[in-house]
Amino acid sequence: MRPKIKFYLSLAVLQIFLIFIVLFSINGLVTFVAAQGEGAVSNPATASMVAISAAIAVGASTFSSAWALKTVGTAAISSITEREGGSIVIQFLSIAMCEALAIYGFIVAVLLWTLI
Template sequence: MQALKRRLLLTLLAAQIILALIISGVVALSINLNQAEPGGNQTVTIRWDRALIALGASIAVGLACLGAGIAISASGTAAISAAAEKPETFFRSFLVVALAEALAIYGLIIGILLWLKL
C-alpha cells in the first residue's frame, strides 16, 4: 500500500512538472517573446534569452511552492496534533508553519525578480 501511495505521488509530481513546463512555454510565446529583428531582415526569431528567463522564473516559483506544500503538510499536521495535546505550544507550531509558507514567498520573489529582467 505504501509503494502504491509513493508511485501515485511521483506520478502526480511528474504530471505537475510537465504541465508547468507546457504552461510556461505557452505563456512565454504568447507574451511577445517572438520579435522581429530590427533591420532589413523581417524573419521572426525566438528570443531565447527571454524564453529561458521566463522558464527559470516559472521553475523557481513552481519548485518553491512544491517545497512549501511538502513542508506545510509535514509540519502542519504535527503542529495541529501538538496544539491539540498542549494548547500552549500553539504559537511555536504556528511559527514553524509560517516559516514553511515563507518558502513559497521566497520563490515568488525570485520569480518576480527574474520576470522583471525581461
Template sequence: MKSKPKFWILIAFYQLILIIIVISSVNGIITLVAAQGTAGTRDPMTSSALAIAAAISVSSAVFASAFAIKTVGTAAISALSEREEAFFKAFLVVALAEALAVYGLIVAVLLWTLI
C-alpha cells in the same frame, strides 16, 4: 491505470503545455515591444529561458512549501491537541514554511524584470 501514475502524467502534461504557453507569450511580448520602437537587448531564447527559470522557481518553491506545510501542519495539529501552549511554536514553523513560497515568488519577479 493506477491513480498516482496517472496524476503525475497529467501534471507533466500540464507543465509542458504551460512551458509552451510561456515561450509563445514571451516571444509575442518581445515582438510587440520591438514593433513599438524600444528594441529589447535580449534575444527571444534568453527571454524564454528567463521565463522558464521564473516558472521553475515559483513551482519548486510552492511544491517545497506545500510539502513542508503538510508535514509540519500535521505535527502542529497533533501537538496542539495535546498542549495548547504550543500554539506559537506551531504557528511560527508553519509561517516559515509558507515564507518559502513567497521567496520563490520574489525570485520569479526578479527574473521576470530581466526579460
C-alpha cells in the same frame, strides 16, 4: 515497510530533492546576474531561459511549501490536540517559515520576470 525505515527513506528522498532545488536556484541566480548586462533580453534564448527559470522558481517553491505545510501543519495540529498547554507560538512560527518559502520563490520569479 516499518515506519522507521519509511521515515529515513522519505528523509533521503527529501534531501535529494532539496539538493536539486539548490542547484536549480544557483543556476537561476547565475543566469540572473549574467543577464544584468546591456541588452540582456534581446536574445530570445535568454528570454526563454529566464521565463523557464521564473516558472521553476514559482513551481518548486510552491510545491516545497505545500509539502512542508502538509508535514508541519499535521504535526502542529496533533501536538496542539495532545497537549493542552502546548507552545502554539513555536508551531505558528514553523508554519510561517513554510509560507515564507513560497513567498521567497515568488519574489525571485518577479525579479526574473522583470528582465523579460
